[in-house]
Amino acid sequence: MALTQVQPGMLASDSQYTGFKSRIINGAMVFDQRNAGASVTATGSNYSLDRWQMLASASSKFTVQQSLTVPAGFTKSLLVTSSATTSLGATDYYLITQKIEGFNTADLGWGAAGASAVTVSFWVRSSLTGTFGFVLRNSAGNRLYPASYTINSANTFEYKTVTIAGDTTGTWLTDNNVGIEIDFGLGVGSTYSNTAGTWTTGGLGVTGATSVVGTNGATFYITGVQLEKGSTATSFDYRPYGTELQLCMRYYEKTYEIGTVPGTATSLGVATSGGGSTGSTTSFIGGNGQRFTVPKRTAPTVTVYDLAGNSGVCQRWQLGVSNVNNQNWVTDTPSATAFSGYSGSGSNTSGVNYHYTASAEL
Numbered sequence: 001m002a003l004t005q006v007q008p009g010m011l012a013s014d015s016q017y018t019g020f021k022s023r024i025i026n027g028a029m030v031f032d033q034r035n036a037g038a039s040v041t042a043t044g045s046n047y048s049l050d051r052w053q054m055l056a057s058a059s060s061k062f063t064v065q066q067s068l069t070v071p072a073g074f075t076k077s078l079l080v081t082s083s084a085t086t087s088l089g090a091t092d093y094y095l096i097t098q099k100i101e102g103f104n105t106a107d108l109g110w111g112a113a114g115a116s117a118v119t120v121s122f123w124v125r126s127s128l129t130g131t132f133g134f135v136l137r138n139s140a141g142n143r144l145y146p147a148s149y150t151i152n153s154a155n156t157f158e159y160k161t162v163t164i165a166g167d168t169t170g171t172w173l174t175d176n177n178v179g180i181e182i183d184f185g186l187g188v189g190s191t192y193s194n195t196a197g198t199w200t201t202g203g204l205g206v207t208g209a210t211s212v213v214g215t216n217g218a219t220f221y222i223t224g225v226q227l228e229k230g231s232t233a234t235s236f237d238y239r240p241y242g243t244e245l246q247l248c249m250r251y252y253e254k255t256y257e258i259g260t261v262p263g264t265a266t267s268l269g270v271a272t273s274g275g276g277s278t279g280s281t282t283s284f285i286g287g288n289g290q291r292f293t294v295p296k297r298t299a300p301t302v303t304v305y306d307l308a309g310n311s312g313v314c315q316r317w318q319l320g321v322s323n324v325n326n327q328n329w330v331t332d333t334p335s336a337t338a339f340s341g342y343s344g345s346g347s348n349t350s351g352v353n354y355h356y357t358a359s360a361e362l
Helices: 241-249
Strands: 053-056 062-067 077-082 093-101 118-126 130-137 144-151 158-164 178-188 219-229 252-254 271-273 301-305 313-318 321-328 341-343 351-359
Touching: 053 062, 093 219, 118 130, 118 144, 144 158, 178 219, 241 252, 301 313
Parallel strands: none
Antiparallel strands: 053 093, 062 077, 077 219, 093 178, 118 158, 118 219, 130 144, 130 178, 252 351, 271 351, 301 351, 313 321, 313 351
16 A cells, blocks of 8 residues: 655645645745834835735835734734825836745746646735736746736635636746746736736736725735645645745845844844954954855845844954944855855954844845
């Protein structure tokens, strides 16, 4: 008798479960490493919850925050709140988006005959009702599938599923760059809107979709976002907490505790190095440098903080002498696995203490 191997997070009785079926990371909105649940204002192309980016043609039109308002089976959602009554110009766009790495979509075979269909499913709630939209698009933005869905009842979570035939043309990357981007529209002008239900050559939204930013104080919640291979929506891919966190950390990690915003004055989680000296005033990270907890998608942007929360500087220390914050710091060119650096100010020192963030977002 053949045996079924039980994967992490799999029930032994669930022989159809293969693991990692969803290409979306943090679809249950559990992780918010950058903001620890605080509200973030969209300013162009900044990040809110892990892996979820805000795209806006004008700043300060909406905010995003992790929320405890959820449907059954979930603990967190992503909440959008409109900050003004915004009339859409033809070239305006306001979106919540996730860029999925090409390595994680390569098996779909998009851009060639036999491209696999995908199904997008999610839970959504809004103070508004009507037609809403999202799009799937490639890295170049010249292949696009606009999809529409309807919110029937205000302030009530509703479950939505949309199946999309795979694109047999266009260029779809299968490396560590953007494979597929999914954009949930909060208001998209006519120049970037297209008719739902067919592959087209460009745009960001669905013609006739409700504009969340068009109503001051309007709310839009979403959670349980899943994009999976095939023509049937299946149950949400609840991956183990630690596994999902590591998936997020491929793109962003920090030394701070999960509930602590980078730049906070704290010694919890701090990195330290006995380093070495190249004279009386220079100390550097010793050994093989600071290795990341999870290897990054590519060489990341590293930001170092001292223990007082100051950015771009470190704390220097010497045995028997008080530690000193706000000491200059130079980061050497990082790799996908580690970074090094040094401090060249202050008096004779034995080493450095520092927090860091490392971002390798798509």
